[in-house]
Structures are given as structure tokens and as C-alpha cells.
Amino acid sequence: MSGSELKITAHAIIRNGKILRNSETIFESSDTGSDFLREAYEEGLKIDYPKFYKMDALGKSGIIATEVLLQDFDFGKYKPEEAGIVLSNKNSSIEADVNYFETARSFPSPALFVYTLPNIVIGEISIRYKFKGENAFFVSDQFDADWLHFYVSDLIHHQKIKACICGWVESVDENFDTCLFLVEKEQKENAVNFTAENLKEIYGLKV
Amino acid sequence: MSKNVYIAGVGVISAIGNNVAENLASLKNNSPGMGDMQRLESNHKGKLPVAEVKLSNESLCQQLGLPLHTSRTALLSTIAAKEAIENSGVTIKKYRTGFISANSVGGMDKTENFFIEFLNDNNAGDLHEVVNHECGAVTEITADHLGISDFVTTISTACSSSANSIFLGARLIRQGMLDVVVAGGTDALTKFTLNGFNTLMILDSQFCQPMDENRRGLNLGEGAGYVVLVSEKLAGSLDVKPTVQLTGWANANHAHHQTASSPDGTGNLLAMKGALKKAELNPSDIDYINLHGTGTNNNDIAEGTAIKNLFAGNYPLMSSTKSFTGHTLGASGGIEAVYSVLAIQEGLIFSNLRFETQMKELPFKPVTKLQQKEIKNVMSNSFGFGGNCSSLVFSKNA
Numbered sequence: 245m246s247g248s249e250l251k252i253t254a255h256a257i258i259r260n261g262k263i264l265r266n267s268e269t270i271f272e273s274s275d276t277g278s279d280f281l282r283e284a285y286e287e288g289l290k291i292d293y294p295k296f297y298k299m300d301a302l303g304k305s306g307i308i309a310t311e312v313l314l315q316d317f318d319f320g321k322y323k324p325e326e327a328g329i330v331l332s333n334k335n336s337s338i339e340a341d342v343n344y345f346e347t348a349r350s351f352p353s354p355a356l357f358v359y360t361l362p363n364i365v366i367g368e369i370s371i372r373y374k375f376k377g378e379n380a381f382f383v384s385d386q387f388d389a390d391w392l393h394f395y396v397s398d399l400i401h402h403q404k405i406k407a408c409i410c411g412w413v414e415s416v417d418e419n420f421d422t423c424l425f426l427v428e429k430e431q432k433e434n435a436v437n438f439t440a441e442n443l444k445e446i447y448g449l450k451v
Numbered sequence: 452m453s454k455n456v457y458i459a460g461v462g463v464i465s466a467i468g469n470n471v472a473e474n475l476a477s478l479k480n481n482s483p484g485m486g487d488m489q490r491l492e493s494n495h496k497g498k499l500p501v502a503e504v505k506l507s508n509e510s511l512c513q514q515l516g517l518p519l520h521t522s523r524t525a526l527l528s529t530i531a532a533k534e535a536i537e538n539s540g541v542t543i544k545k546y547r548t549g550f551i552s553a554n555s556v557g558g559m560d561k562t563e564n565f566f567i568e569f570l571n572d573n574n575a576g577d578l579h580e581v582v583n584h585e586c587g588a589v590t591e592i593t594a595d596h597l598g599i600s601d602f603v604t605t606i607s608t609a610c611s612s613s614a615n616s617i618f619l620g621a622r623l624i625r626q627g628m629l630d631v632v633v634a635g636g637t638d639a640l641t642k643f644t645l646n647g648f649n650t651l652m653i654l655d656s657q658f659c660q661p662m663d664e665n666r667r668g669l670n671l672g673e674g675a676g677y678v679v680l681v682s683e684k685l686a687g688s689l690d691v692k693p694t695v696q697l698t699g700w701a702n703a704n705h706a707h708h709q710t711a712s713s714p715d716g717t718g719n720l721l722a723m724k725g726a727l728k729k730a731e732l733n734p735s736d737i738d739y740i741n742l743h744g745t746g747t748n749n750n751d752i753a754e755g756t757a758i759k760n761l762f763a764g765n766y767p768l769m770s771s772t773k774s775f776t777g778h779t780l781g782a783s784g785g786i787e788a789v790y791s792v793l794a795i796q797e798g799l800i801f802s803n804l805r806f807e808t809q810m811k812e813l814p815f816k817p818v819t820k821l822q823q824k825e826i827k828n829v830m831s832n833s834f835g836f837g838g839n840c841s842s843l844v845f846s847k848n849a
Contacts, residue, residue, distance in 0.1 A: 348650070352646075352649070352650040353650070354650055354651050354652055357647070357650045357651065358651075358708075358709040358710055359709075361709075364709055367706070367709060367837070370706050371706050371707070376704075376706055
């Protein structure tokens with residue numbers, strides 16, 4: 245079955261010191277790394293979710309991107325179990341793994357240990373935004389639009405999922421490359437068709 | 452299509468015995484399996500007690516005719532699954548048969564051997580030791596050995612893995628897709644799991660005291676446990692008609708934290724409630740709860756609070772057999788399913804060893820002495836990291 249009736253109803257990008265919502269820059273800072281994420285959280289988006297400070301960089305960038313992605317989202321429209329999350333990246337949770345391993349030389353940190361899996365970012369998004377349907381995290385060499393398109397289409401057509409956050413969330417050496425999409429059946433203003441080509445084009449936006 | 456799913460056979464290996472008879476004898480004699488590390492090589496040797504299966508890899512391989520490089524996870528699995536099939540009296544070749552096996556470590560025990568050499572020299576290390584690293588590879592080794600190929604799959608949802616395997620098997624039988632399913636799980640002790648749990652600071656340096664006010668954490672164990680599930684039609688054709696059914700199951704998740712349960716036990720309550728509903732039973736019908744009861748501060752209060760809310764004043768007898776076997780992670784739901792079936796067949800409530808002080812938040816305490824009693828319905832709880840909560844209900848034939 246083709247996914248042509250599915251729409252990308254919003255997208256969010258965090259890259260090169262900028263945050264974009266539907267291709268428009270909504271936050272920009274000369275700060276880098278964790279400072280950038282903290283500034284985006286506190287001053288840019290004014291989120292109030294203290295658990296944010298406990299998260300690793302992958303979790304933080306996932307939460308910020310989702311907050312941006314869901315700015316106009318009608319949370320009453322879907323049941324939690326009808327909302328899925330499918331993410332991917334190249335380097336898994338390597339940053340958290342290395343940070344944890346460093347502490348393991350003296351006293352292994354339980355707080356860091358619980359972030360040493362890539363799908364923890366899915367859990368963080370699920371807990372905060374109540375997206376509690378099917379989820380998966382894939383590791384691939386590069387952004388794989390064809391695979392994401394296939395997998396998310398299948399979830400929506402065959403697995404009772406009606407809305408799905410999908411995309412790429414990467415954090416290496418405090419450099420972020422995050423690009424999330426919201427996929428729904430609904431037609432919305434400025435929505436584009438959910439196709440591999442459109443995923444590639446949006447992911448490839450020059451920031 | 453009958454919705455009844457029968458338990459035709461059971462098989463188990465754990466720190467308290469290499470087969471069902473030995474496990475039952477230890478449960479009756481209040482004889483726990485923890486002690487100083489004998490087989491596992493770790494810096495924590497002498498400091499953290501573990502519950503090891505007493506057989507060496509060499510003798511397990513010899514017993515099964517499997518090569519020496521086989522992961523211990525697969526060896527334990529094969530021993531227990533084989534026993535379950537023999538115990539059932541089912542000629543599996545004649546039926547559509549499935550093997551659904553859970554584990555959480557895969558072939559990590561062998562990978563750890565490889566890693567030591569590889570870390571020193573990236574051209575060193577025997578690659579034979581990593582080919583079975585992945586969880587599914589372990590299941591395949593056992594399935595091949597048993598000659599099961601109609602349906603083979605692996606479930607890995609941390610400590611609820613085996614319970615989820617068992618009810619997936621029941622669902623496949625109910626839907627008429629398979630006639631027989633060997634379902635349960637296995638896990639071997641590894642440095643990886645020991646160090647991970649130690650990082651979380653939830654290991655007890657003494658023998659664990661589940662459900663106790665002064666509990667300090669869990670002891671890790673290893674083993675495997677399987678049940679042979681059969682359809683009503685097949686059950687009727689067996690020489691010895693099975694007396695126990697799997698009547699209820701449910702899986703829920705409370706999405707609270709990466710490793711911890713929510714303190715009020717939201718997911719635990721959903722799982723127990725769901726399993727009762729599936730079994731068409733009331734809370735008062737449950738005679739015994741085989742608790743998840745790990746001995747950690749967090750699990751026991753979450754599980755206890757959920758029981759307090761669900762059973763509200765009418766508390767069944769309950770105990771954690773992890774006080775015998777330690778926490779066998781992916782295998783625990785399988786091992787405890789076997790114990791639940793034995794509880795019904797033998798009319799026994801097993802003791803919750805080393806219990807001293809009732810938890811101040813709870814109006815009940817576990818059973819501290821072996822009891823003989825007719826048991827009709829047993830609930831078996833398995834609650835995993837990530838909030839993955841499952842409950843099973845086993846019932847005596849009406």
C-alpha cells in the first residue's frame with residue numbers, strides 16, 4: 245500500500261546552533277553543546293520540565309525537538325497508544341556510553357548508566373508527551389528515508405498507529421543533528437505528502 | 452476453537468537444582484541456592500553472593516552433546532526445555548510446534564571472553580565466541596537441538612521476558628496457529644549483568660530479603676524454565692491428562708522511568724487486573740501469588756502497593772521464590788511459572804526465606820513457612836525494567 249494519503253504535518257530541526265520549525269528559524273544562539281540546549285530550553289522555548297536537567301544530550305535534543313514539533317498538536321485527538329515514535333541515528337548512545345565508562349573508572353554513575361541505550365530518548369518523549377504506541381529505534385550509517393517511510397507507513401496502515409513522530413536524532417561530541425517529523429493522516433495547512441523524497445528534502449535543508 | 456490452554460509438561464534448572472525434582476526438593480527443604488561466586492569470574496567475587504547453577508559448562512555440553520564454545524545461556528535453555536518436553540509425553544514431531552524462548556543476555560558470557568583478548572589486540576580473539584552474541588542466536592541453538600522449526604522466536608523485555616513468551620505461546624494456541632508451544636526463558640550469569648546491576652546499586656551483599664522492611668537489594672541468579680503448552684484437543688489425547696491450565700495473562704507498561712517502577716505500582720496493578728479479567732476470576736479466587744519480589748526497595752514497594760490496592764483486605768498467601776533462586780532476569784518468569792504449576796500440583800505454598808520484618812507501608816506479609824493447602828489459582832508476577840509488567844494466572848482444572 246502506498247503512503248500517499250499520509251502527511252508530514254510538522255517538522256523540526258536542531259543543527260548548527262539553530263532550531264527550525266517547519267523550515268523557519270525559531271531559535272538561534274552562538275552557544276554550543278549543552279549550553280545551547282539549556283539556553284534553548286530555558287530562554288528559547290521556556291519549557292518547564294525539571295527532569296530535562298537529568299537527561300543526556302540525546303534525550304535533551306529529542307525533548308526540545310519534540311516540543312517544537314508538537315507546538316500546535318491537539319493532544320486530545322489521539323489515544324496515547326495510537327501515537328508512535330520511530331527514531332534513528334548513526335552512533336547510538338555513544339556519548340552517554342563514553343561518559344558512563346569514564347565514571348566507571350572511579351565510581352560508576354547510576355544516573356549516567358540509565359542513558360546508555362539509544363531508545364531511552366524514545367522513553368523520555370513517550371513519558372512527557374504521552375506517545376505510548378509502537379516504537380522503535382534504528383541504527384544506520386546515514387539518514388535512511390526509504391526505511392523510515394516503509395516502517396512508519398506500515399505502523400499506520402497495519403498497526404493501529406494514527407500519529408507518529410519519526411526521524412533522526414544524533415549527538416556526538418556535543419554536536420547535534422536532529423530532524424523530527426510528525427506524520428498523520430490529517431490534511432493540514434502547509435502539510436506535505438509523507439514520501440521518502442520529502443523526508444530526504446526536509447532532512448537535507450541547509451541550516 | 453476451545454480457549455483452554457493446558458500445561459502438559461515443565462522443565463527447570465536453577466541454583467537450587469538441575470531438574471524439576473531437585474528444585475522441588477530444595478523448595479520443600481527451604482534450601483536456597485545463593486553463595487560465593489564459584490563459576491563467574493568477577494572483581495566482586497567474595498563480596499556479592501550469586502545464585503549459580505552448580506553444573507559446569509563442560510558437564511552441560513557433555514550431557515547435551517553440544518560443542519564447548521556454546522553459550523551457557525543456550526546450554527541452560529536446552530537442558531530445561533528438553534526436560535519439559537520429556538515430562539509432557541508429547542511427541543512434538545507429530546504436531547505444529549513452537550519454541551518461544553526469552554533471554555536478556557544472549558551469548559554475552561562468550562563475548563566477554565573474546566573481549567578481553569580483543570581489547571588488548573584488535574587482531575586477537577576467537578570469533579567463534581561472538582557469533583552467538585545476539586539473543587535470538589541462543590534460541591536458535593536450542594530450537595535446532597530440540598528439532599523445533601515450525602515457529603521459533605525470542606522475546607527480550609528484561610525481567611518480564613519469560614512471562615511474555617509464555618502468554619504469546621498461549622495466544623498462538625488459542626488462535627489455532629500451533630498445537631504445542633515450548634515457552635519460557637533462560638539467562639546465564641555474566642560480568643555484564645552483574646556490573647550493570649551493581650552500577651544501579653541494587654545488589655545485596657548479603658542473601659536477599661524480599662518483601663522485608665529492611666531489604667537491601669537483590670542477588671543475581673541464573674537458570675532456565677519452560678512449560679509445554681498444548682491445545683485442549685491435544686491435551687485430551689495424552690495418556691496423562693494435564694491438570695493445570697494457563698487461564699490469564701496481561702502485559703502493561705507504566706512509562707515511568709528507564710529502570711524503576713512507579714512507587715504506587717501503576718503498571719503492576721494494570722498487569723494483575725488484566726490477568727484476572729482474562730481468567731474471568733475475582734481477586735478472592737487467587738490462592739497464592741508467586742511474587743516478582745526481587746528484594747529491591749523499589750520493586751517490593753511498587754508490587755506490594757499494587758497488591759494492597761487490588762486485593763483490598765482479602766490478601767492471598769504470597770511468597771517470592773527469588774529468596775531461593777536469586778533473580779534470574781529473563782529466565783525468572785519461566786522458572787516461576789514452573790514453580791506455580793508445582794504449587795498447584797503438589798498443593799504447596801513455598802516459603803519466602805529470611806523474612807523478618809513486615810514492611811510498614813503494607814498490611815500483609817509473605818508466607819514464612821512451607822504450607823500444604825489445596826490451590827486452585829496461582830498468580831505469577833514478572834515486572835521488568837522499562838516498566839514492562841506482566842502477570843500470569845495458572846488454574847487447576849475445574
